[in-house]
Amino acid sequence: MSKQTAAAHDPAHDEHRPNVKLYIGVFAALLFFTGLTVAVSRLHLPRPQAIALGLTIAGIKAALVAAVFMHLWGEKKLIPKILIGVAIFAVTLVVIDVLDGIWLTPQDTSRMAVADQHPDESAAEPPAPAKPTAAAPEAK
Amino acid sequence: MNATAIENPDTHSGISNAKLGVWLFLASEIMLFATLFTTYIVLRLSATSWPWGWDALNVPLATLNTVILISSSVTIVMAYARAYDRDVRGFRLWMALTLALSFGFLIVKAFEYGHEFSKGIGPSTSVFYAVYFTMTGLHGIHIIGGIIVNSVLLYMSFVQEDWENPLFLGRVEGAGLYWHFVDIVWIFLFPALYLL
Structure with missing residues (x-):
């Protein structure tokens, strides 16, 4: 068997036999969902609903690309396992930071709150002026 | 690497090492x-106000770029299909189309950036624009990386020895995986920055 023929019948690629009709169908679906995303954004829905809808449509589009174009549909199980691991890390990263952003209010980071939590460090700082004067720049 | 290793790549995992490597690289990219x-x-949640993409950015141009990038995903998977069937002319045609669309994306993006810079808008204008330029800029760098890889594959298809190499199809598949990933990133960037 020549190298050329061997490559064409490589068992590692048999499960990814191209399906042109499916590719065209997915392409049409992606164009439709792109138009839908733009149209929905023109409806001026309340922001939480708009974000949820927009990201849902984006998720469907991404899933189509991953499943069909990247051949994840029918791929060996090792690849989805790797991706699930990555997804867990990514979601954890997002959730921790978002919760931190929600719970950490401006009051928590104020000078008073920091002084309460770290009295030793705040004692070393020079005392702030009681009232900003017109001549002095306002403290940020 | 000897000839036996090339013709019989290690597949203990059921997947060629090259393909596994591409997927692990994509995992780091994710x-x-x-x-x-x-x-x-986090920045958006903590901001007192956040502009609508329609007011701050050029949505029609971004929509055009979305269509261009989605089309390039189809053309590169068609190039893979042609390589699978050992049709070198078809592969060259679809890969050249992919490259043309990639350059088209960058040209539209450059036009968009140019329009913003001409209005005095840059990354330091606001948090929104800092996020916008950082994310779309990094995505643009990934597009340039894909263009380089795809150009090399197109060149290799003109070299008989490279085209007949059993590893060539795997290389095309790896480049395609990367390109589709870049497409997926844009699929999320587009609504996040321009529409929501």
């Missing part, structure tokens, strides 16, 4: 963009 998206979410 974490990179997840970090950026997290930054975007």
Whole structure:
């Protein structure tokens, strides 16, 4: 068997036999969902609903690309396992930071709150002026 | 690497090492963009106001770029299909189309950036624009990386020895995986920055 023929019948690629009709169908679906995303954004829905809808449509589009174009549909199980691991890390990263952003209010980071939590460090700082004067720049 | 290793790549995992390597690389890329998206979410949640993309950016141009990138995903998978069937002319045609669309994306993006710079808008204008330029800029760098890889594959298809190499199809598949990933990143960037 020549190298050329061997490559064409490589068992590692048999499960990814191209399906042109499916590719065209997915392409049409992606164009439709792109138009839908733009149209929905023109409806001026309340922001939480708009974000949820927009990201849902984006998720469907991404899933189509991953499943069909990247051949994840029918791929060996090792690849989805790797991706699930990555997804867990990514979601954890997002959730921790978002919760931190929600719970950490401006009051928590104020000078008073920091002084309460770290009295030793705040004692070393020079005392702030009681009232900003017109001549002095306002403290940020 | 000897000839036996080339013709019989290690597949203990059921997947060629090259393909596994590409997927692991993409896993690291997912974490990179997840970090950026997290930054975007935190900054947006903590901002007192956040502009609508329609008011601050050029949505029609971004929509055009979305269509261009989706089309390039189809053309590169068609190039893979032609390589699978050992049709070198078809492969060259679809890969050349992919490259043309990639350059088209960059040209539209450059036009968009140019329009913003001409209005005095840059990354330092506001948090929104800092996020916008960082995320779309990094995505643009990934597009340039894909253009380089795809150009090399197109060149290799003109070299008889490279085209007949059993590893060539795997290389095309790896380049395609990367390109589709870049497409997926844009699929999320487009609504996040321009529409929501």
